[in-house]
Amino acid sequence: MGLKNWILLFALILLCCTVFAETTQINFEWQSMTTIVLDKETFMDNEPITGKIFFNNLEKYPSLGTKIVLHLAKGEYYYPSQLNSNENILEEKIFNMDFVLPLSGKEVSFSLTNPGKGDFRVDTYIWVVKSKAGGASNIFYNPSIKNFSVSGVEKEKAVINRALTKFNGVVGPLGFPVTAGSKFKGIVVIDNNTSIKKSNLVLGIKLCEWASAFCENVTETKFVVSPMQINEQGFVEVELIAPKLPSAYEISIVLYDGTLIESIYKNRVIVSGGTAKVRKIFLNGIEDRNYSINVIIMGSPDHFSYPDFDNFESKLEIFDGEKVIEEKSISIEKIKTGDIFEEKYLVDANYFTKFCAKIIKENIVYENECFKVDLNKLLTEYEAQHPTPIDIKWNYDEFSKNLSITLKRSNINVQVRLFDSDQTYFKEMIKTQGEYSTNIQIEKMNLFLAVNDFDLKVQQLIPLNLALLSSDAIIYGDTTDPNANMITQKKCSGVICSENTVCSAKTELTIEGDCCYSECVSNNISSDESITIPLILWVALIVLILAIVMIYEVTKKRRKRK
Secondary structure (H helix, E strand, O other): OOHHHHHHHHHHHHHHHHOOOOOOOOOOOOOEEEEEEEOOOEEOOOOOEEEEEEEEEOOOOOEEEEEEEEEEEEOOOOOOHHHOOOOEEEEEEEEEEEEEOOOEEEEEEEEEOOOEEEEEEEEEEEEEOOEEEEOEHHHOEOOEEEEEEEEEEEOOOOEEOOOOOEEOOEOOOOOOEEOOOOEEEEEEEEEEOOOOOEOOEEEEEEEEEOOHHHOOOOOOEEEEOOOEOOOEEEEEEEEEEOOOOOEEEEEEEEEEEOOEEEEEEEEEEEEOOOOEEEEEEEEEOOOOOOOEEEEEEEEOOOOOOOOOEEEEEEEEEEEEOOEEEEEEEEEEEEEOOOOEEEEEEEOOOOOOOEEEEEEEEOOEEEEEEEEEOOHHHHHHHHHHHOOOOOEEEEEEEOOOOEEEEEEEEEEEEEEEEEEOOOOEEEEEEEEEEEEEEEEEEOOOOEEEEEEEEOOOOEEEEEEEEOOOOOOOOEEEEEOOOOOOOEEOOOOOOOEEOOOOEEEOOOEEEEOOEEEEOOOEEEOOOOOOOOOOOOHHHHHHHHHHHHHHHHHHHHHHHHHHHO
């Protein structure tokens, strides 16, 4: 067989082994669902606009640093709304939701300023770190929308003309590239289509790294707007200095009339150069207190020059208060624009209050995402939704005839009952936190200890076979496998299968044992039991046979030619 044929055969074998291989794709967007509910469809004049945001976290880890961005808007939404001159944002509010448990939801109440008579809407965006969890507020993309109306008196406002407002000659939302630390200019066009003269207008501009949700500590630069007559169009020429670090920045523009907001608009600028951005962070291990933190980073958002970023460090710092108690880091040789990289950092500490994910190169911090973590609160909420079984330990001293019982869990809400077939010897309701202990004087006999857990709505039933055990002075017992004796408080309404038989379907653990609701069959494995072959092996075998036949035919033809 020639070399080419051997190569072909090898390639086909590889194909049949990998064609059905499962691939995993790193997703830097946060999987969630957002619903907005207003308290009314029509609000009265000067009545605040109130409602609730329901955020459902569909990920299997808590959403830390969750931020809600609300826009009170007028006009019909469409994207790219930067080009929509018939739309105006009247107010922006940002809420920190702190954390939302895995596969769980949380609601936030809100109140917005009454905009006066007219038809309006509330746009909702959600960020988890730099992950889009519900639209993208920096470019007005894909919000959850709820419409409402207001009766009463109209409040006329000047409006930033989106289609004519430009920076470096560009209208959003894609932005434009600039060099770090350089100056760039813009022109903000304002329409006063009201029935009154506007003489107190001021323009406030911030450069927010990524989006206004991350803009808490940025100084706003103010520009005075010349007085505007009725139905007059004016403009303000502005000059800004680009930030020193490469990244994507929101140009957040707010038009004030005194202290009241008239109009909000956003443009975008890309500071050119290589960098890496933390796009997603999640905390694992809250179910078993075995913590780890996954950090997903992405290459530079500079979609104009597509620079590489090389020889940098991805670092994680774990804090207790203001003290760093752990540091983890890895060196990354290169990441390209658009590339996604994930690293899992194991955490040794069982308690911490904050962690920071950093991107560092040549002692320059390019990225620093920090999260305060109220671990006790997070664990308390998690346990309330997913309570762990009560940890039960007991010991018996046959000389003093003392049975000691200890229960442990952060929240204990149970009934303890000690009994045999004839009578109950101890029965008590216990509601406490942390630990409960009791001592019971009782003769050495065979007993059952039942702990009825009202949080889990299950019962742990533990046989205390004191009379059958050895004659040691002290007998110990505990629930090393707390689920082993966890049963619902019900009797079997089916059958209990006898020895050497098993239930033909799923059983239910009851106070009498494994309850079968179908039929009991022999548990002997038949010698003619069929062997199942996975589909992928059948496909691989067929592809391999076809390859061999094809190569045989090619070889046969070559021999005939000779």
